[in-house]
Amino acid sequence: MYSGFLKNVWYVGIPSAELAVNKATARKILGEPIVFYRDSKGKVSAMRDICPHRGIPLSYGRVVNDQIECPYHGWKFDGTGMCTEIPSLCPDQELNPNKIKVRSYPVHEAQGLIWVFVGDKDYDVSKAPAIPVMKAFPADVKPNLTYVVNFPCHVDHAVIGLMDPAHGPYVHKSWFWRSEKTMLEKKKKFAPVNYGFQMVRHQPSKNSKAYKILGGTPTTEITFTLPCVRVEHIEVGPRNFYSYTALTPVDENNTRVTQLAYWDIPWLTLLKPAIHQFSKKFLGQDMDAVTKQQDGLRYDPSLMLIKDADTQAKWYYALKTEYHDHLEGKREFNHPVKETELRWRS
Ligand code: FES
Ligand SMILES: [Fe+2]
Structure with missing residues (x-):
């Protein structure tokens, strides 16, 4: 009898209605802090809610230009978790922000729920148990x-x-x-x-x-x-x-x-x-x-x-x-x- 948490499966991260556009929202899942945000085009991203610089939760930050901005020193991260900007760098200081990454998680939004895939980084998501769908309703149905x-x-x-x-x-x-x-x-x-x-x-x-x-x-x-x-x-x-x-x-x-x-x-x-x-x-x-x-x-x-x-x-x-x-x-x-x-x- 396995009484741990199953990994390499989809879990409900957050109901769609609870995730406003451009608002970072934190949820703990399997003991991991995860931040969700929805960009201006409606796309949802999820990543580890800890800034790789000094560890502050990114969910305390803002979403600017479809990216999360860390509240401490303003590093910016895109939806894939890649750092795109380190404001304190002078133009001649060599450090490629793109090499700095926060762990991101696959997400899937359907029928009013945002799912997050919590598992091994190299796991083939398509092999996991499918997200249960309500066959009588379309993918964009909203819960009553x-x-x-x-x-x-x-x-x-x-x-x-x-x-x-x-x-x-x-x-x-x-x-x-x-x-x-x-x-x-x-x-x-x-x-x-x-x-x-x-x-x-x-x-x-x-x-x-x-x-x-x-x-x-x-x-x-x-x-x-x-x-x-x-x-x-x-x-x-x-x-x-x-x-x-x-x-x-x-x-x-x-x-x-x-x-x-x-x-x-x-x-x-x-x-x-x-x-x-x-x-x-x-x-x-x-x-x-x-x-x-x-x-x-x-x-x-x-x-x-x-x-x-x-x-x-x-x-x-x-x-x-x-x-x-x-x-x-x-x-x-x-x-x-x-x-x-x-x-x-x-
Ligand atoms: S702690 Fe996030 S930018 Fe410094
Ligand atoms: Fe009951």
């Missing part, structure tokens, strides 16, 4: 809702907490959702997908009130892919609703949870404030659980993964271990998930 929250735990506990099918009646107890009084036996089909697995399309349980407001006969499909993205796609006739959850490891004890919702159901927009409140409350309940869990994990207890409710958690660890070993051992990726049916009560 975005909510970002920090979970004070290691990414593994955040992932497992969010995919766990058995905590609903206990953690998400509330009048508009569920309680343990309405527990039913569930039976769901699962299938492997590229670098992940999927709860195959089905009609959601009758005891989930949240689906009822959609009307019609909704069907849902839930896909988890490495490193840590869960996408639920609900279809109601020709209409679509996506709940998109992407996790970013900040450091050993913090995980950023980016929760987005996308839909093309016009009347649902009237309920936007309610859906926003619902996501906040729902994720808040998960955050509360993992926060309390830390009080126990401090003692480094041994933990259990049981059938079938924890099978998805086992798959998550197996996928992670396999991806890690496949990169380390430079061998083929052997998919650890087989098509199967899981049963649990919730």
